[in-house]
Structure formats: C-alpha cells, structure tokens
Amino acid sequence: GPGWGHRQLRLPSPFRHGHRQPRAFLLRPTAGTFLGGYDGKSDLHVGITNSNGVVYNYNEEGVQRAETGWEQCISIPLVQPDMFGLLQQWDKLLDEFSEGKAWLPHRYEEHDHNCYTYALAFINSVLTAQGKWQMSKSEFIEKFVIPQTKKASKYLTLHQELTANDFYIVPLPDQEKQC
Secondary structure: OOOOEEEEEEEOOOOHHHHOOOOEEEEEEEOOOOOOOOOOOOOOEEEOOOOOOEEEEOOEEEEEEEEOOOEEEEEOOOOOOOOHHHHHHHHHHHHHHHOOOOHHHHEEOOOOOOHHHHHHHHHHHHHOOOOEEEOOHHHHHHHHHHHHHHHHHHHHHHHHHHHOOOEEEEEEOOOOOOO
C-alpha cells in the first residue's frame, strides 16, 4: 500500500532559552551545545540568572555577566512566585555576592573553586538569609545536577534514534511564553 510518509512524535525538549529564565540555575555544555554533539560526559558550565535573564557565571576570568550564549540549556527556577521579598532583592543579592573577593579571577581553580562552587555558594547565601539549611556540595550535585543531566542524555539518545529512523521531531510550542 501507500507509504505512511513521516511519522510524528511529540517529544518535549528539556532545553530552554536561558536568557528568558529569570532567577534560575542554568546548565549547558562548556563547549558547544547539547544538540550540537554533546556526548553526555563532557564538562558542563553552570550559571545563575538575574531577573532580566543575564547569566552570572564564574570562570578563569572572574564573574561574567552574559547576555548571550545560554540559548540552549537546562533551567531550574530558584525563586517561587510567592517569595516577594526575594523576588525584589534578587538582583541586588546576586550583584553584591558576585563582588566578593572569593570570585576574583586568580582564585579560580578548575576542580575545587569553579562555576559550581560559585553557584552553590550563592544559593546557600540565599538559603541562609531565609533561615534555611545550607546544601552540601554532594546534595547540590545530587539534587540540581544529576537529574538534569540524566534528563538531557535521555532526550538526546531518543532524539538521535528518532532522527536516524526517519522520524522528524516537531518542537512543541514554546511553553516559555506563559511566564
């Protein structure tokens, strides 16, 4: 009989345009993009957005405030909509924290004082200000990083299998427009 043509499968992408995610924790490959050949093992770079989607991230050159480059990443919102005080103070807290001596370029150390250290220390400074428990590095990785990288790897594996098998991926309408 006649061929079925293309089969469609809707696969919600775990990736977001990071500069449209206010007050969030972001992950992306240090080099390249998730969909551009990420192998599930390469290094990930992390950052935190202010309320305008500027990504504060720490590297060999100190704290960077990036307005581009994070268009495809995994995003975890850090502030619930009912936290009014935090919503209003967020940018000020992030700026003041980033001026800290700990984040000068020469303090950067690939394994022990890096983008993760910076993000975790900021999140912990916010938790402390709210009278909450701080997270340890292992808790942070377990809660924030591992589930997200698993999600990305699963999606990418599926994405590769489907594109290899004559499926074409229909991106879902952007859920971000609802923000």
